[in-house]
Amino acid sequence: MQTLRSGAGRAGPRTETMANPAPSSALRIACQGLADDEIAALRRLLGLLQSHLSRPWALARGSEPADVVVVNLDAGRAPPVNANAAVVGCSTKPRQHPEGTLYRPIRAYQLLSLLSEFGSRPAAPETVRPAQEQACRYRLKHWPAQAMNWAPDWWAVMAAIRGVQRTPEEIVAQTGVPVETVRLCLAQLARSDALEREVLAASAPSDAAAANVNTRWRALTRRVGQVLGFAR
Amino acid sequence: MALTKASKEACETALDELLARCDGVSAVMLAFRDGRPYADRVRDAAARGKFAAMSSSLVALGQSVLRELGGGVLDHVLVEGNDGKFVVASVPGSGGLLVIAVLAQRDARLGLVLGHTKTCALSISTAIT
Amino acid sequence: MSASYKLLFIGEPGAGKTTCIESLSEISPLVTDVRCTDDLAQVKESTTVAFDYGELSLGDQGRLLLYGLPGQGRFSFMFDVVRENLLGVILLVDAASATAADGLGETLDTYAAAIRELPCVVALNKNDSPPPTLLADCEALLRKHGMVAPILLADARRREDLVRMFRLLFTMIENGAEPIAATGGMAWH
Numbered sequence: 001m002q003t004l005r006s007g008a009g010r011a012g013p014r015t016e017t018m019a020n021p022a023p024s025s026a027l028r029i030a031c032q033g034l035a036d037d038e039i040a041a042l043r044r045l046l047g048l049l050q051s052h053l054s055r056p057w058a059l060a061r062g063s064e065p066a067d068v069v070v071v072n073l074d075a076g077r078a079p080p081v082n083a084n085a086a087v088v089g090c091s092t093k094p095r096q097h098p099e100g101t102l103y104r105p106i107r108a109y110q111l112l113s114l115l116s117e118f119g120s121r122p123a124a125p126e127t128v129r130p131a132q133e134q135a136c137r138y139r140l141k142h143w144p145a146q147a148m149n150w151a152p153d154w155w156a157v158m159a160a161i162r163g164v165q166r167t168p169e170e171i172v173a174q175t176g177v178p179v180e181t182v183r184l185c186l187a188q189l190a191r192s193d194a195l196e197r198e199v200l201a202a203s204a205p206s207d208a209a210a211a212n213v214n215t216r217w218r219a220l221t222r223r224v225g226q227v228l229g230f231a232r
Numbered sequence: 233m234a235l236t237k238a239s240k241e242a243c244e245t246a247l248d249e250l251l252a253r254c255d256g257v258s259a260v261m262l263a264f265r266d267g268r269p270y271a272d273r274v275r276d277a278a279a280r281g282k283f284a285a286m287s288s289s290l291v292a293l294g295q296s297v298l299r300e301l302g303g304g305v306l307d308h309v310l311v312e313g314n315d316g317k318f319v320v321a322s323v324p325g326s327g328g329l330l331v332i333a334v335l336a337q338r339d340a341r342l343g344l345v346l347g348h349t350k351t352c353a354l355s356i357s358t359a360i361t
Numbered sequence: 362m363s364a365s366y367k368l369l370f371i372g373e374p375g376a377g378k379t380t381c382i383e384s385l386s387e388i389s390p391l392v393t394d395v396r397c398t399d400d401l402a403q404v405k406e407s408t409t410v411a412f413d414y415g416e417l418s419l420g421d422q423g424r425l426l427l428y429g430l431p432g433q434g435r436f437s438f439m440f441d442v443v444r445e446n447l448l449g450v451i452l453l454v455d456a457a458s459a460t461a462a463d464g465l466g467e468t469l470d471t472y473a474a475a476i477r478e479l480p481c482v483v484a485l486n487k488n489d490s491p492p493p494t495l496l497a498d499c500e501a502l503l504r505k506h507g508m509v510a511p512i513l514l515a516d517a518r519r520r521e522d523l524v525r526m527f528r529l530l531f532t533m534i535e536n537g538a539e540p541i542a543a544t545g546g547m548a549w550h
Contacts, residue, residue, distance in 0.1 A: 095493065142504060143511040145496060152532055155511075159536035162509045163478060175536045220366070221535040223422040230528040264398040267410050267435050285435035289411040292393040296411070300391065329398065 026056040027119060028064055033072030034090075034104075042070075042106055049112050055119040068118060071149065072104060087146060088114060135200040137165035144192040150185075153177045157185040165198055233326060233360050235270075242359030243271045246352050254348040256340025258316075261333040262323070262356065263287045270330060287333035290320045308346065317342060319349050325357035332356065364423030367443050368530075371430050371472055372453035373464030374401055374408040377486040377517035378429035381453065384523055386415025386427055404458070412439055432468035440475050449480040449530045452510070453517070454499065456488035462498035473506035480533035481508065482526055484515040 029046070031039055043059055050056065060066040073091040094101040102110045140161045147158065156175040160166055166174065168182045175182075189195040247260045251273055262271040263284035274280050294309040308321035315338050323330040332353050336345045370378040374397070382390050393411035401408060413429030428443045430436065450472075454465045465483075483499060485491050491514070499512050511529055515522035 093490070140509055142500065142509055145500070145512065148511060148513050152528070155529060155532045156536040159480070159533040162480075162533065162537055217535045220419070220422050221531040223419045224425070224527060224531050227417065227419060228524045228527055230524050265395045265410070266398050266401075266408050267433070268399060281435045282438060285410075285433075286438060288395070289393070289436065289439065292395055293411045296391055296393050328395070 026058040027068070027115075028058055028060040028066045029068045029070065029115070030060040030064075030066035031070045031072075033075035034070070038072075038105060042111075045106065045108055045111055049108065049115065052112060053115055053119055057115050057119070068114070070102070070106070073101065074104065086118065087149060135167065137167050137198045137200060138171075138186055138189075139163070139165045139196040139198075140189065141194050141196050144189070144194045146192070153181050154185045154188075157182050158189070165196070167200070233329070235360060239360045240271055243356050244273075246355035246359065247271060247273050249355070250334070250348050250352040254334075254336075254340070254344055256337040257334055257345065257348070258337055259283070259335040260352070261287055261335075263331050263333065265291070265322075265328055265331060283333065283335075287320045287331050290318075290333075291322055291331045294320075295322075308349070310342075310346075312342075314338065317345065319345055321349060321353060323353045323356050323360075325361050330356065330360070363421070365426050365446065366423065367426045367428055367445075367447045369428050369430060369443050369447060369450045369476075370413075370453060371432055371450060371476075372468055372486075373432040373455060373458075375405045375458065376432070376453035376455045376464065377484075378409065378453055379413050380517040381451065381523060382413045382415040382427045382429050384517065384520060385417055387418055388416045390415035390427075408433075410436065412442060430472075432464065432471060434467060434471045437471045440472065444475070447479065449534050450476045450482075451526055451530060452476075452481055452483045454483065454485050454495075456485035456491040456495060456514075458487075461485075461491075461495055462502065465499055465502055469502055469506045469508070473508060477506065477508055480530055480537055481510040482530045482533070483510050483512040484517070484522075484526055485512065486515055486517050489514065489516070 029042075031042060034042070039059075046057055046059065068086045068088060070088050070090055073089040074093075088100070088102060090102040090104040090106055092104050094103055102114070138161050140158050140163075143158065143162075147154065153175075156177050157171055160171045160174045168179055168186065171177070171182050172179050177185075186195060190197070243262055247262065250260055251257055259274045260272060261269065261274060261280075261283050263269050265288055267285035267288040269280050269284040272280060272283070274283055290309045290311070291306065295306045298304060298306055306322060308319055311318040311320075317336050317338070317340065318333065319336070320331060320333040322328055323332055332349060334345060334349045334352075370381050372378055379390075379392055379394065391412075391414040393409055393413065394407040395410050396402070397405060397408050409429060409431045412431075413427075415427040417425040417427065419425060430439050430443065452465070452468065454461050458464060483503070485495065485499070496512060503510055503512075513526065513529065515526055517523065
């Protein structure tokens with residue numbers, strides 16, 4: 001899983017709580033798959049590093065959306081990640097994972113580098129919100145390695161633009177995935193340089209009438225899922 | 233069993249004899265069981281590799297089908313079309329190492345093609361043992 | 362007669378095609394392995410020379426026909442056996458082999474033109490911790506052949522890994538197809 005050094009929005013994973021509430025302007029970091037002692041160590045590190053960071057950072061509380069999610073890659077199969085945030089892997093053997101994977105236990109200098117880089121980006125609407133779409137069609141250029149830890153809805157979006165260009169509305173019609181999720185996925189793919197974009201002429205028609213085209217494949221997929229045990 | 237330079241020459245002689253004695257044969261291939269050519273008389277050199285691979289595939293499929301259906305040991309596989317016929321068999325005494333394949337024209341007499349193919353296979357078996 | 366759909370497993374000898382089909386098939390699979398006669402014999406006892414075949418019943422939705430084809434270029438003609446009604450491809454890589462990338466390269470040289478438009482998943486098999494260079498090499502090979510496909514780690518002997526492969530592949534199948542109304546078939550874009 002590669003490090004996504006950009007913010008695509010806010011995720012809502014289950015997270016650590018803090019005794020003192022963070023300022024509302026603080027950026028938030030969440031973690032998945034880390035043990036309680038590792039989370040406690042991360043909280044201490046954040047406290048130590050605050051004076052060296054240009055923007056305040058805090059551990060996300062409860063279901064608070066996060067800007068960065070740290071995922072333990074050694075925890076076996078990766079837990080589902082609400083991939084609306086930048087996702088960073090950590091491991092006791094980071095060299096066996098893509099470049100940018102942190103050491104686990106997390107080291108101060110790596111955390112400082114990560115949060116400094118992320119925090120130094122100028123706040124722009126698209127870094128905290130999904131990209132507001134012009135009339136564009138999108139096509140997937142490659143399947144990012146980190147996508148294996150993304151939600152299946154995001155896989156559906158990627159599948160819909162593998163080899164063909166589609167507008168967000170056409171993707172919604174093809175996949176049934178909500179438009180906001182589609183936009184978040186597209187924004188993250190853009191940051192991973194995995195997206196081709198073609199701006200449409202204002203009058204270009206959008207074929208969103210494909211809502212019923214893949215009923216047959218949906219039924220087949222559902223049955224395969226029942227037989228093999230991945231049915232939704 | 234040994235695949236030496238001399239045995240290969242003997243195999244090629246056997247292929248030449250088949251071509252000379254059996255009317256209507258246009259190509260002969262002696263291939264390894266995993267689809268690589270060993271010796272052949274195939275005009276189109278570019279097709280040699282595929283010819284060998286197809287020969288081994290047919291023998292393997294034929295053996296698998298007979299095994300699944302309780303049909304015993306494979307003797308030969310015959311593929312007949314309106315423009316030609318193709319016979320392929322495992323070479324006896326090679327431990328399944330080699331397969332022989334013969335491509336013949338439409339009007340070649342099937343009985344003769346089969347007979348000459350088996351004669352050639354026996355000669356090859358002698359040459360390599 | 363109920364519908365049948367084909368899924369294809371391809372890869373170099375030893376990548377795990379036969380293992381996958383044996384793990385999934387509800388029938389005793391047909392296997393056309395023969396003992397190797399070339400350098401491959403040093404690393405692998407046998408190789409597929411025609412195809413492996415298995416089946417998975419889907420009840421009223423029909424059957425999945427599971428085919429395993431050899432990855433060597435000389436067997437490329439076998440693709441005609443599976444071309445019709447082919448839903449998707451699982452491309453297996455023997456990630457424990459020192460020449461894993463070469464094996465994937467040969468498989469793509471053989472099949473990429475035929476499968477480029479199809480939903481495809483690349484599975485790095487037999488190695489829980491492959492070198493990072495292998496992932497990069499595989500990504501480069503996919504790009505070279507104009508293929509867009511996810512790459513995941515999998516152990517073909519573990520059912521949960523096979524299930525994960527299928528979940529990803531069928532997500533691609535479900536969401537990537539467009540209809541061809543005139544013929545009733547499906548076009549893979």
